[in-house]
Amino acid sequence: MHVISDLESQFGGIDIYLFDQLLRGRMPRGMRVLDAGCGTGRNLVYFLREGYDVHATDLDAGAIAAVRRLAARLESQLPPANFRIEPVERMTFPDAFADVVLSSAVLHFAADEAQFDAMVREMWRVLKPGGLFFCRLASTIGMEQRMRRIEGRRFRLPDGSDRFLVDESMLVALTRSLGGTLLDPLKTSVVQDQRCMTTWVVRKDLHRYD
Numbered sequence: 001m002h003v004i005s006d007l008e009s010q011f012g013g014i015d016i017y018l019f020d021q022l023l024r025g026r027m028p029r030g031m032r033v034l035d036a037g038c039g040t041g042r043n044l045v046y047f048l049r050e051g052y053d054v055h056a057t058d059l060d061a062g063a064i065a066a067v068r069r070l071a072a073r074l075e076s077q078l079p080p081a082n083f084r085i086e087p088v089e090r091m092t093f094p095d096a097f098a099d100v101v102l103s104s105a106v107l108h109f110a111a112d113e114a115q116f117d118a119m120v121r122e123m124w125r126v127l128k129p130g131g132l133f134f135c136r137l138a139s140t141i142g143m144e145q146r147m148r149r150i151e152g153r154r155f156r157l158p159d160g161s162d163r164f165l166v167d168e169s170m171l172v173a174l175t176r177s178l179g180g181t182l183l184d185p186l187k188t189s190v191v192q193d194q195r196c197m198t199t200w201v202v203r204k205d206l207h208r209y210d
Contacts, residue, residue: 012045015104017187017199018134022046026132026183027100034098036088036123037106041067048076055082055098057091089118097126101133105197108138110164113152124178129206133180138163139171139198142190159194171200179205 011019021027033047038056040063047054048071058064067083086092088106101123110116127133140147140155147165148156155165168186175182180202188198 010046010049013042014046015043015136017136018043018102018104021132021134021201031099032097033100033102034093034126035102035104036091036119036126037103038067038083039063039104041070043102043104044070045074048074048078051076054078055084055093057084057086057088057093059085059087061085089115089122091122091126093126095125096128096131099128099131101127101131103133103135103137105136105138107135108163108165112154112164116153116164120174120178124180124204127204129204131204132183133200133202133204135200135202136197137166137200139166139168139188139196141168141186141188141196141198143196157195161195163195166198171198175200175202178202181205 027033029050029052032053032055035041035044035056038044038058041056044054044056044067054071054076056064056067064083064085068080071078071083084092103123107116107119110119123133138157143158146158150156150162153164153166154162156162171186183201183203184199186198186200188196190196
């Protein structure tokens, strides 16, 4: 029980696939990390505790208040202004701001392709050349025949929810058009009778921005 407690205090409710990126040394201490659509900060505990330069946005004022309290509790010494109430598609951070941009369970809430594209392009704008984009989002991959199309890329999932869903060809083409390189093959977890969650990890190419 002590081991579990220690892990919880150190890493919080971190996404297991984000934890994998840490284990592989892709996010060393000292990096500037931006969580775009942070919620209450479940993926930020380790970064705050270990002295990363952490920034975050969310449209929910309550969520940002929770992240600010979390930062204060972990004695991160980061100013409240690092955590901003604003939509992912209209962030106020400057170009090439962050070494790492996180997007965990955010993009599938896009209302349509225009909003999805705006969110992706905005996260890409604030990412430094050579930086890492980590994204987890719902997809049709592995459960194509069980997704019922509503309109465009909005689907009714087996769990009854409506989501904006991507597929493999879309993510591969988008990676190329943005000017990025897949660091890992696309990885999808199929949750029985519910949904499919895909992990999309991209490095922003340097040569496109020299």
